[in-house]
Amino acid sequence: MKKLSAVFAVVLSVLPLASLAQSWPQRPVKFILSLGPGSGADLGARLYADRLTKMWGQPVVVENRPGGDGVIAINAVIQAKDEHTLLWGPTANFVGHPYSLDKMPYDPNELVPVARVTGTVVTLAVPASMNVGSLKELLAAAKQKQGSLNWTTAVTMTDIILEGFLRTQGIEATQVRYKQPAEALNDLLSERIQLYSSAYAIVRAQAQSGKVKLLAVQARNRVPGLDLPTVSELGFPGLDFEGLVGIIAARSSNLPAAARDRIGADIKTASKEPAIAERLAATAQLNVPGDAAEFAQSIDEQKAQLAASAKQLGMKPKQ
Numbered sequence: 001m002k003k004l005s006a007v008f009a010v011v012l013s014v015l016p017l018a019s020l021a022q023s024w025p026q027r028p029v030k031f032i033l034s035l036g037p038g039s040g041a042d043l044g045a046r047l048y049a050d051r052l053t054k055m056w057g058q059p060v061v062v063e064n065r066p067g068g069d070g071v072i073a074i075n076a077v078i079q080a081k082d083e084h085t086l087l088w089g090p091t092a093n094f095v096g097h098p099y100s101l102d103k104m105p106y107d108p109n110e111l112v113p114v115a116r117v118t119g120t121v122v123t124l125a126v127p128a129s130m131n132v133g134s135l136k137e138l139l140a141a142a143k144q145k146q147g148s149l150n151w152t153t154a155v156t157m158t159d160i161i162l163e164g165f166l167r168t169q170g171i172e173a174t175q176v177r178y179k180q181p182a183e184a185l186n187d188l189l190s191e192r193i194q195l196y197s198s199a200y201a202i203v204r205a206q207a208q209s210g211k212v213k214l215l216a217v218q219a220r221n222r223v224p225g226l227d228l229p230t231v232s233e234l235g236f237p238g239l240d241f242e243g244l245v246g247i248i249a250a251r252s253s254n255l256p257a258a259a260r261d262r263i264g265a266d267i268k269t270a271s272k273e274p275a276i277a278e279r280l281a282a283t284a285q286l287n288v289p290g291d292a293a294e295f296a297q298s299i300d301e302q303k304a305q306l307a308a309s310a311k312q313l314g315m316k317p318k319q
Contacts (some may be wrong), residue, residue, distance in 0.1 A: 024259035025084055028059040035154070036066040036090035036180035040120040040199035041245050042317070045088045047279055048117065051270045066180045069093055069156050071105050077248070078110045083255040086263075087111075087248040090120060092241075095302050096156030098317040099310055112249045115264040116290030116298055117271075118280060120243030122158065122218040123228065125196045125203045127188055128211050135215040138195065143170045149173040150199070151195040152184045157306055158197050158218075158241055164313035165238045177184035188212060198228050198282035199243065202225070219286075221241075226284050238309070244302055246284075246295050247257055264291035 031049060032057040035041050042064065049060040065073040070093030077087040077169045094111060097104060124135060132138045142149040151166070151173055159175065166173050176193050181203050187193045189211055197218065198205065214229045218222050218241040229241035247263060248279050249255040270276055271289040280287050290298065310316070 006126060008040045013256065024256065024262065025056050025058045028061060029056065030075050030085045030303045031060065031062045031088040032073045032092050034061055034066065034070035034083060034087070036064050038182040038202060038290065039154070039180075040118075040243070041089050043201055043283055044245060044280065044316055047269065047276055048270060049254060051276060052266060052272065055266050055270065059296060064302050067098070067102065071097075071101075074106055074111070078106055079249045081250070081252050083249070083253045083259065085250075085253065086114065086255075087250075087257065088117075089245060089248075090155050090244065091244045091299050091302060092155040092157035095162055095299065096308055099160055099306070100111075100156045100318075102318055104307035105300060110258075112251050112255070113295040114247040114249050114255070114260050114297060115267045115292065115296035116244065116246040117267055118243075118245045119219075119286035119288045120245055120301075121200045121223050121226070121286065122154075122241050122243050123196060123200045123203065123284075124215045124218065124239070125188065125207065125212050126180060126194060126229070127191045128213045129191060130194060130213075133213070133312055135231070135236065138215065139169055139171065142166075142173060142175065142194075143169065146172040147174070149195060150176050150193040151175045151197070152187075152193050153197040154180060157302070159238060160209055160313075160315065161241055161309060162197050163193075163235070163308060163314075166316065168245075169311065197241075204283065207283065208233035222242050223284055223286070225281060241284075242302070243304075244298055246290075246298075260292055264289075264295075286287075 031045050033045055039117055043064045049062050053060045060206050065076050077085055110161055126132050153162055187198045203212050207214050214228055217228045218231050220240050268289045
């Protein structure tokens, strides 16, 4: 009898959590994106939003809040204090902030991992009109003619990695900043910038049309369907970068743990659908869903990678 009572007690204790997970969401869900339309994260967010709308029975909308290296979007989520407003985007934004911002405009403890969704494949692109045959050739030309290379990237972490790398190669170059990564594409085509480290989704169409030449992928491993060497294969492992895109909640929103678990589980379920997997592959986004714990571990690994790279370059967190 005591054993039976204990079983009932366990069941009763679980029921409220299960019920809570099923009751969330109670109204439309908003994914606030730190990047603009056309970015890899944007395409992935809209793809999942359509599927999650059907799964949750509530509209899931995507709102782009680019600018401020992700700070605008991050603060919008924190200030909303709403468990139905979540951040969707690259972790490279906030992982790099301690190195790029003199003063943190938000509390880092507010950022709570909810679900890992994709890995954005980042490529190194140059204007095809420059007739550059390889990354080694580009670097040799930039070293020979100091100050001739203008470059840009999409997020802080890739800023640090690429700037530090160029410095170790003895190359003086100029970084050009853009509010929205997609805007840099026009300047790449006109050769106002000569090197662009960005999500493949941004440069894909121009690369396929022959207007942009891709030199390498910054992922550690080759990307299926994309015939490009990795930077490590070319002898530049210091340029490795694993894009990491996921869903983040604000701690002050009090998103219930059961709801967080449901989001992670539903992302994994949706990721198995052929239409989603095929669409992600078409834009060179890696289909790597994970729950909150797996996402948190990936973020910790990314932080460790950046800290190690920064240390080698003599860079320290500003705060």
